[in-house]
Amino acid sequence: MSLPPSNSESAGFDLLDPAIQRWVWREGWTSLRDAQERAIPALLNADRDVIIAASTAAGKTEAAFLPILTNLLKHDDPAGSVIYVSPLKALINDQWGRLETLCEELDIPVVAWHGDISASRKHRFVKSPRGILLITPESLEAMFVNRGSGLAGVFANLRYLVVDELHAFIGSERGKQLQSLLHRIELVVERTVPRVGLSATLGDMKLASAFLRPRKEQGVEIIESKSSGQVLKVQVRGYVDLPNEQDASSSGTSKQEADSDAEEAIAAHLYQVLRGSNNLVFPNSRQKVERYADRLRRLCESDGVPNEFWPHHGNLSKDVREETEQALKAGNRPATAVCTTTLELGIDIGSIRTVGQIGSPPSVASLRQRLGRSGRRQGESAILRGYCEERSLSDDSSLSDRLRQGLVQSIAMIRLLMDGWFEPPRVQGCHYSTLVQQVLSIIAQRGGAAAGELWRSLVATGPFSTVAQSDFLMLLRAMGEHDLVVQEASGLLLPGESGERFINHYDFYSAFVSDEEFRLICDGKALGSLPVSSPLSVDQRIIFAGRRWQVAGVDESAKVVVVKPSPGGAPPLFDGVGARVHDQVREEMKRVLGAAEACPFLDSVGQELLDEARCCFNEFALGRRSLVDVGAKTVVFTWRGDWTNDALAILLKRQGIQCESAGLLLEVESSSNNVREALQRVAESPAPLVTDLLADVKNMVREKWDWVLPSELLAASFASTYLDIEGARSTASALSSQAQR
Template identity: 50%
Template structure:
């Protein structure tokens, strides 16, 4: 949008709509950075929609049959090969959602396949037309459109088991309710999903959440004892009702996108100078977290990899590799994906599977909400030919839940610290919460941040993932064996005296540079073009998007002052 303004030599009005931004001023600054153009906030206070919500609790008991080979047999019984907790959730979904249009969000593509397959088989068992359809990004466009059309047609009931692909933006008509299995990626995401329900005048929005919790055993971990998943779902609903959503993250460097924009800018003008490129993209543009020095380091790195070249007059042009990248159709997508196999049945494309997923001829898979046997596998052409089958196992897709924010963790602590019942829990979920509160009080976590168990220590700061991950990296930087486990930071083979000594040293010294903290992190390449970054910028870019160093120091300071 900024480059369009420059091309037109005028400011084009920008209008943004959102029901889930936690800080409108931050959003406005991001939309029109460091500009005197000004902005106007129009905030609607009208909210007449009623909300009906329930969280149902289930024990995550294993499948009756633990034999993986039995799960792949043609005569495998659904009741024997499916984990009992998931089967109980599936029973409730089938009985509750039948006859109406709904959305079911299980949080991962693998679970979309699992639940849609189970629900389709329920329909077959009852002699009913299928009412449950899968929808996720790895499915072929035609299959996704079949699901969307089923929801819109109203010829017969249809429910979609889906990922964020149906969270917003696609016209699917009206749905009666939304089901969320496990916590949502964020409060904002939960609000987006819920916004699909109750759109008819006078109809409430209906949210059913399913908490799948582990059976408590003598060796159960703290996350299970405190019922972390259930707790997070309750906190998200409390904050949603209060109208709070996560503030937008606007301070990252986003160097992967910057690389794409540099290459695109050169293609647009047939070449640009380094000074003009920095001014357009960073000086007056959205990449204001990138200094001139950082930009020059980036250009030199791109030059060393033949992505860019510079003429004697100082003009930046595409290098040999840069030409190939820009002229390939994948250049226009801002996001990358793993190399994937095309899955085809009878000449019809079903979608794609990640290359990392091991598949062999004769094996069974579940895909597109159905079960298939692999007939042919061509590694070079990345091609899988399948035929319908009864057996099958769910492929291992990438993806998972988002980062948990500070406010959500603070609310989780408040829920545990209180004794008042939560009125939207069913009896099983209420029992889970009572267990969690009992363990919270037994461990005295309402008044202490440090829990000592044997030769390990758990630090409970009730902060978001960015702060907790940063604290773990800071302690590891000082030689401790520390890892963030979400609710707490776990430190192995350490005494309280040693921990106190390390924390005191951290607070007495100048703050550690974020890029030094993440130097040993292995998975720093997260963006499409991160592979082109030099290590220094890769570290800084990763830290800018995933760490909160000031917040971590503030938490450690509060810990030290509380002694």
């Protein structure tokens, strides 16, 4: 981290307050990073919205706060305040430590505000609201609900609204809540407050600007630093494992719950190359985090050396997670965290040498965020070690296994990362669930509100601008039917009896629910649980624990899926129930399979596996064919992402074609001629009503308040978030035309 000496040509440094300049000198900085240099004049006068996008450890926090603190010092009558919104309490604690050192010298208070902070410290800020308030969206929501009448005084001298990790909010229910809260702050103070977004991962700056300042995104100044100069070193290793022959229907265990041969080999290699340094290892589930952490710990024990491997995921207690974080930060002994996305965001965990990725990454953006942890010291490279487990092939191996779907997806994502591409956020969601919460929140804040007031605050001028007035009134009526709101004779809406209970519970402040897993049950016996992001309907086939199953029933409220064994041969190892894959990734997978040159970052086993996949690709002429007959089934290759594939599967079912999305491909229980005709009907028929299309889908209640929504709004909400219906129809047209040729 660096700032310029006085004889340098840094115009930005000269604009900073002298007290901040002195602090900079004592820190030993010698030059400004480019983002810091450009941010100072942009932020100094609090007269515009700004996004600062730079790689991890590029000094984004200082880029924002050096000019912001200068503004607070130069205009201190009255004393100003700043609200800094973070997605994580741990990040707030982190930033508090970083800012407190500087702000103590400047006599500017820094106040962390979340559930672990005492009421007395919060009260001191409310009584004298000056300095920097570090807060989560949930705690900000609680301020509106519990301190509604006093917020005008609390926010009176607010100068800036800072949103850290901006990418973590865009497109989500929590992000829509944050947009609403930022807008409601401005309604309270009756003026525009400059907004500052900080992020390391932003795929589309226009989308980011539109999120930060809806309707006026063209006025957002973008400061984008691309000059990390970081060298990336990559190796992806392939491993082959025997098929799982165990009968999962007669046992609650499977290879998903016991170390496979490949997993033991992967753990042994991790142990060999990671010992003696600080690293992060990302398996793709909490269950695998525990398995790998346990295996690596036992390897330390068998060698008689201190343990260097620690688990970290959301189901662990706060104390256990903090123990892992402290082991990484301490610096007095090597430590490796085996973790989920919990260590993806910018919590300070010190210098990381290597990032290990077991299986395909959730997304290119996620991989980029993880790699930002590595190689942060001057002159160090970022190191990525990938591990891909594939199954040995037999005569009845599925096309998915023969195409080495997991390995090829990993290769495609790494190639896209090297090209500088990563997924833009999906912003098409209706977010009716969060609208329910915000209606209740405003009613609580104001002690009641008329429907017209709510419409103006949330829709007409607020972030829910895509909601039609008729749909808004339908939503209010549904809330009344569920006793969330009642209407006085004057027209004023007040909390109903149920609404009061929800508002007065601490859980109300969160707009989202954690991803819940469905329990799978066969003949009364639990098989295990898994997250299900794709639409579920009765008779649908799914893959779990190395077996194919047919859905017999879905209890949405209890999160239970009743299944029965389904015939159909060996299922693919790649089960496709994880993160959703973008169109661009699948297109890149096709390019990887269609190429002939060796992949430079694969080991010898990985290259052999890729060569097998390419032979299969060429054998079935998949460069020019999309429909392949496999026994009594047809396999459809769309080379599109999961939003398109899931929608196409539903559209084909509507045409009487039993179809299941299996990641890279669709499996259809019909002849290729029937499939081609069905695709043609999908392409040429008018777009169906969403409520009709999703009539058989049993798992549409996904967000916190979805249970309130009438069927029309629930279907529209689900489709807007999880399906690309128009993309599916255009894909059907292209596939039909290709099949005819």
